[in-house]
Amino acid sequence: DSGVTQTPKHLITATGQRVTLRCSPRSGDLSVYWYQQSLDQGLQFLIQYYNGEERAKGNILERFSAQQFPDLHSELNLSSLELGDSALYFCASSVAIGSGNTIYFGEGSWLTVV
Amino acid sequence: GIQVEQSPPDLILQEGANSTLRCNFSDSVNNLQWFHQNPWGQLINLFYIPSGTKQNGRLSATTVATERYSLLYISSSQTTDSGVYFCAVEGGSGGSYIPTFGRGTSLIVHP
Numbered sequence: 001d002s003g004v005t006q007t008p009k010h011l012i013t014a015t016g017q018r019v020t021l022r023c024s025p026r027s028g029d030l031s032v033y034w035y036q037q038s039l040d041q042g043l044q045f046l047i048q049y050y051n052g053e054e055r056a057k058g059n060i061l062e063r064f065s066a067q068q069f070p071d072l073h074s075e076l077n078l079s080s081l082e083l084g085d086s087a088l089y090f091c092a093s094s095v096a097i098g099s100g101n102t103i104y105f106g107e108g109s110w111l112t113v114v
Numbered sequence: 115g116i117q118v119e120q121s122p123p124d125l126i127l128q129e130g131a132n133s134t135l136r137c138n139f140s141d142s143v144n145n146l147q148w149f150h151q152n153p154w155g156q157l158i159n160l161f162y163i164p165s166g167t168k169q170n171g172r173l174s175a176t177t178v179a180t181e182r183y184s185l186l187y188i189s190s191s192q193t194t195d196s197g198v199y200f201c202a203v204e205g206g207s208g209g210s211y212i213p214t215f216g217r218g219t220s221l222i223v224h225p
């Protein structure tokens with residue numbers, strides 16, 4: 001158990017819908033990362049938050065948004081869902097940012113868009 | 115950004131065999147981790163190893179930062195070693211602290 005908790009574990013939804021994925025980082029970790037893993041694209045970085053503020057953005061679609069709350073949990077919102085959004089979405093956390101930093105992943109949220 | 119290449123892409127072994135997985139990266143790194151993704155999709159930390167050598171049971175890893183590569187050794191492989199092994203690095207000339215992943219090595223260990 002990495003200490004990073006993600007919910008829900010599995011989600012099936014229809015095209016055009018909106019879903020929210022939730023992540024609780026390890027106790028004491030200030031940094032949260034979101035990754036998308038699909039068969040053809042591998043593990044793609046979406047967005048990073050540190051202590052409530054957005055720090056870096058990757059290949060995140062405009063239909064997707066995220067935030068980190070004062071209690072440090074994070075949510076990833078996916079809207080106007082398309083079939084191609086079906087993927088495994090990971091949250092990861094780390095104590096800080098910088099050298100010596102180890103990141104830990106949650107078990108992921110499997111999203112299927114039908 | 116920094117590029118990460120892993121080889122081989124696929125590996126099939128008999129139980130008990132040894133293997134070496136390689137991770138090449140295109141620039142200097144600040145952090146490097148190896149992960150194992152098991153058949154249930156979980157990403158499990160194996161090593162944090164930006165330089166030097168570490169060992170944990172049947173697994174060991176070596177990173178030669180000056181030559182921009184890292185190796186993961188699996189000895190006496192077991193069926194539970196099956197899955198995908200990823201290398202993730204942070205660094206590059208821009209000083210990125212976002213882990214960039216390689217495409218992974220898919221390992222199947224047959225009994």
